Amino acid sequence: MRDLLSVSASATQSYKRALNAVQTNISNLNTEGYSRQKVSITSTGASHTTLTRAHDSFAEGALRSANSSLEFEQPGTDYARRLLNLVGSDSGSLTTAFDQFFSSAKQLAANPSSASSRQDFLSNAGYLAARVNAVASELQEISADNNAEVEHRINQLNGFSSQLAVVNEELADFSGANVPPALLDKRDLVLMKMSGLAKIDVTISEKGLASVSLASPNGSVALVRNTESKTLHVSPVTGEKNMQQIKYIGGAGVSADLTTVTGGSIGGLLSAKSSIIDPLVSKLNGMTQTLATRLNEQHAQGMSSLGVVGANMFSLGSDTNYAENFTLALTSSDQIAAAGRLKIAPGASNSENLRATLSYGENASWAGTVEGSFTITFSSPTAYSVTTGGVTTNYTGFDINNGIVIGDVKVNFDRAPAASDTFAVTSNTSGIGDNSNITRISEISEESIFESKKLRDFYINEIGKVSSFNNLSKMSAEAKQAVYDNALTAKDKISGVNLDEEAADLIRLQQAYMATAKAMQTASDIFQQLLRIGI
Amino acid sequence: MRISTNLYFSTLNQRLAEQQNEIANLQTQLASGKKAATASMDSEAAMAGLRMNSILQEQSDHKFSLQGADNRLRQEESLVAAMQKISDRIQELSITAASDTYSAEDRKMIASEVAQYKEQLLSYANGQDESGNYMFSGGASRTKPFVLNADGSVTYSGDQTAINFDIGGGEKIRVNSIGSNVIGNITRTNADASTTQITAFDIIDDLVTALNGNNQTNISRAMTEAESLSSSLVKKQVELGISQNRISNRLDIIEEKTILYKDILSKTVDTDYTEAITKLSANMLALEAAQSTFAKVSQLSLFDYI
Numbered sequence A: 001m002r003d004l005l006s007v008s009a010s011a012t013q014s015y016k017r018a019l020n021a022v023q024t025n026i027s028n029l030n031t032e033g034y035s036r037q038k039v040s041i042t043s044t045g046a047s048h049t050t051l052t053r054a055h056d057s058f059a060e061g062a063l064r065s066a067n068s069s070l071e072f073e074q075p076g077t078d079y080a081r082r083l084l085n086l087v088g089s090d091s092g093s094l095t096t097a098f099d100q101f102f103s104s105a106k107q108l109a110a111n112p113s114s115a116s117s118r119q120d121f122l123s124n125a126g127y128l129a130a131r132v133n134a135v136a137s138e139l140q141e142i143s144a145d146n147n148a149e150v151e152h153r154i155n156q157l158n159g160f161s162s163q164l165a166v167v168n169e170e171l172a173d174f175s176g177a178n179v180p181p182a183l184l185d186k187r188d189l190v191l192m193k194m195s196g197l198a199k200i201d202v203t204i205s206e207k208g209l210a211s212v213s214l215a216s217p218n219g220s221v222a223l224v225r226n227t228e229s230k231t232l233h234v235s236p237v238t239g240e241k242n243m244q245q246i247k248y249i250g251g252a253g254v255s256a257d258l259t260t261v262t263g264g265s266i267g268g269l270l271s272a273k274s275s276i277i278d279p280l281v282s283k284l285n286g287m288t289q290t291l292a293t294r295l296n297e298q299h300a301q302g303m304s305s306l307g308v309v310g311a312n313m314f315s316l317g318s319d320t321n322y323a324e325n326f327t328l329a330l331t332s333s334d335q336i337a338a339a340g341r342l343k344i345a346p347g348a349s350n351s352e353n354l355r356a357t358l359s360y361g362e363n364a365s366w367a368g369t370v371e372g373s374f375t376i377t378f379s380s381p382t383a384y385s386v387t388t389g390g391v392t393t394n395y396t397g398f399d400i401n402n403g404i405v406i407g408d409v410k411v412n413f414d415r416a417p418a419a420s421d422t423f424a425v426t427s428n429t430s431g432i433g434d435n436s437n438i439t440r441i442s443e444i445s446e447e448s449i450f451e452s453k454k455l456r457d458f459y460i461n462e463i464g465k466v467s468s469f470n471n472l473s474k475m476s477a478e479a480k481q482a483v484y485d486n487a488l489t490a491k492d493k494i495s496g497v498n499l500d501e502e503a504a505d506l507i508r509l510q511q512a513y514m515a516t517a518k519a520m521q522t523a524s525d526i527f528q529q530l531l532r533i534g535i
Numbered sequence B: 001m002r003i004s005t006n007l008y009f010s011t012l013n014q015r016l017a018e019q020q021n022e023i024a025n026l027q028t029q030l031a032s033g034k035k036a037a038t039a040s041m042d043s044e045a046a047m048a049g050l051r052m053n054s055i056l057q058e059q060s061d062h063k064f065s066l067q068g069a070d071n072r073l074r075q076e077e078s079l080v081a082a083m084q085k086i087s088d089r090i091q092e093l094s095i096t097a098a099s100d101t102y103s104a105e106d107r108k109m110i111a112s113e114v115a116q117y118k119e120q121l122l123s124y125a126n127g128q129d130e131s132g133n134y135m136f137s138g139g140a141s142r143t144k145p146f147v148l149n150a151d152g153s154v155t156y157s158g159d160q161t162a163i164n165f166d167i168g169g170g171e172k173i174r175v176n177s178i179g180s181n182v183i184g185n186i187t188r189t190n191a192d193a194s195t196t197q198i199t200a201f202d203i204i205d206d207l208v209t210a211l212n213g214n215n216q217t218n219i220s221r222a223m224t225e226a227e228s229l230s231s232s233l234v235k236k237q238v239e240l241g242i243s244q245n246r247i248s249n250r251l252d253i254i255e256e257k258t259i260l261y262k263d264i265l266s267k268t269v270d271t272d273y274t275e276a277i278t279k280l281s282a283n284m285l286a287l288e289a290a291q292s293t294f295a296k297v298s299q300l301s302l303f304d305y306i
Helices: A002-027 A057-087 A094-110 A115-172 A181-197 A264-299 A436-446 A455-495 A499-534 B005-032 B043-098 B104-125 B200-212 B216-269 B273-297
Strands: A037-042 A048-053 A200-204 A210-216 A219-225 A232-236 A244-249 A255-258 A342-346 A356-359 A374-378 A384-388 A391-395 A404-406 A409-413 A422-427 B146-148 B154-156 B164-166 B172-174 B186-189 B195-198
Touching: A002 A037, A002 A048, A002 A499, A048 A181, A057 A115, A057 A181, A057 A200, A057 A264, A057 A455, A094 A115, A094 A436, A094 A455, A094 B043, A094 B164, A115 A181, A115 A210, A115 A219, A115 A232, A115 A244, A115 A264, A181 A200, A181 A210, A181 A264, A264 A436, A264 A455, A342 A356, A384 A404, A409 A422, A436 A455, A436 B164, A455 B005, A455 B043, B005 B273, B043 B104, B043 B164, B043 B200, B043 B216, B104 B146, B104 B200, B172 B216, B186 B200, B186 B216, B195 B200, B200 B216
Parallel strands: none
Antiparallel strands: A037 A048, A200 A210, A210 A219, A232 A244, A244 A255, A342 A422, A356 A409, A374 A384, A374 A422, A384 A391, A404 A409, B146 B154, B164 B172, B186 B195
């Protein structure tokens, strides 16, 4: 009789405990990081219960690693999208400013003496500089945003490290068997959050204490070891705009550089910076430098309507942030050197239809002043003399393919000159209708001087690099999302709470509880019956 | 397989959000008329769009240059044609005057007519375009090319600079003629068989002198010289005609290219309405189905039966 009563009493206790676990599961349905609790009842006699946390450390580890990989991709697509919308949209793209600049140069070439065409060209040159400046400063802003986000995430990581150290401290107080499940849930949740920020290596001690280290190409860096946590901090690189370095404060307060953090959103941010933002900034600077240098060089080979050689069209500033400092140096439309700086006149009695043209840039050290006038006289088809400043020098071995080079100038002939042909070269101060230099300027758009590409193609190619990075990140993110979903399902299969299952458990346990209670009542009835018989 | 209630709902949520995202995308396409409202939505289309816009701009620049060139060449042609008429008339008058039937007095009358042509020729040779640029002074377009000196002689003050327009495809077209070549390259054979270069003005001046002086030899000489001037002016007009022909061919090519590139541009960046609308209705159907099943399925719970 005693048996029936005690067995039933112990069973009701067990079922009550099991029901309690169901209740806990239901009420924690939406708790982040919660693992389902199970009560298993063993032994047939006086029943024995054990509360277990439905958990698989491999599933947990796989999910952490999938989380690091997935979070790594997000910043790449975010920043690529921002860059694309900045440099690739119809309104934002620099190609519009390039087109307008070269288009106004061509219009000026069609009417070089027109004051309105000159003014138009000057305004478009100013617009070009302003657009390049605007894009450059937007890029710097994006770069600064990336830096600020890295710093913010590093601070979050530091926060989690110290939280984990606290959890470890509490875990140390318990002996293995009776660790409260909630504490382990808390530990795993912090580890999951850390894995979202960076790729981490986790080791769990026998007592459940978690140690975390960052996998870095220059060795592993311990962030949390038992109850101790280390911090990372971010410091700017001196002398470089929007560049920063992550430092790790070691044991003795010595800081060491961390070349890079891989995985997680911090790794993703750093990768976006080094793969697309920084290269774009430097390509834009390089492009601006080449463009300004080439335009200035060509402009110097022309003659302005003021009768002086073309001054610098653009200035680049003193540091290497060319795109930000790119400014129009010309202040008035009279300074535009549309004409060639010299003119050539064939002698009146030259052999018919012979044309001579001038080109410049033969002498790299040419000082930018107009050469004195000179006259070329052919004494035979292969011999000629050059008269300048009253001094005549004779030359032989004329070759039409080489033309005649005098200082920085080259005289080209369209056919072989005959004896007694003369050509007079003089300063082109009144050549306001001459469009030869502005035509050359307008043709710079077709020159493949930007890393062997034309200006427009170079620029679009740079957009293309960002675009393919974006496409790759997107594809990669989709693949990693699938891996993450799988890992999540695997973990959830074990640790997640299913309401229907809990409802079924509830009914099952409730019925068992009722049955055992009934058994207790039966025991009592039997006892009463025995008493009655005994009397 | 076990699936937790949380994962079940969050997965359904995710799918619904994806559907809604796709629908919002299509709606933007339809509303903006562009496949990619922002460059990041379809970066390939955006890049192709930039390239096409740039090429179209180039075509319109070339068209501008060509029309400018055509305009200049037409003006030049009309001036050269007017000069040729004068030259023809001078030739005609010199033939008439050379006739033995004319007396010295008759020749003086003809001289007064010839003298008038000098001023007319001068005004044609100093012709200007609509912006006030002299047509025949080379690069010095603000310098009057032919100046009448106090002694009645005319000197050329322009330069020899050729002006070329870039008309695309690496092709350049010369748009100016040098005044001293147009009316200044007449060869005179002197009595001693030597030759000198004279201008149209010299022909007129010398003819007037010859007519007044009743010098038949020099009147006949003027006849030959005026003939050679006329033929050189005719040749010039032919040259100008050929250039204009080149321009009109170029313009046709540019016109065709522009239509082609506009078509490509439209195909690359503009929304294909049929495709977008079809996709939109398919997506809406899928979303509606997902929403209604979600509403029904999510109501199923064992707790309702306890």
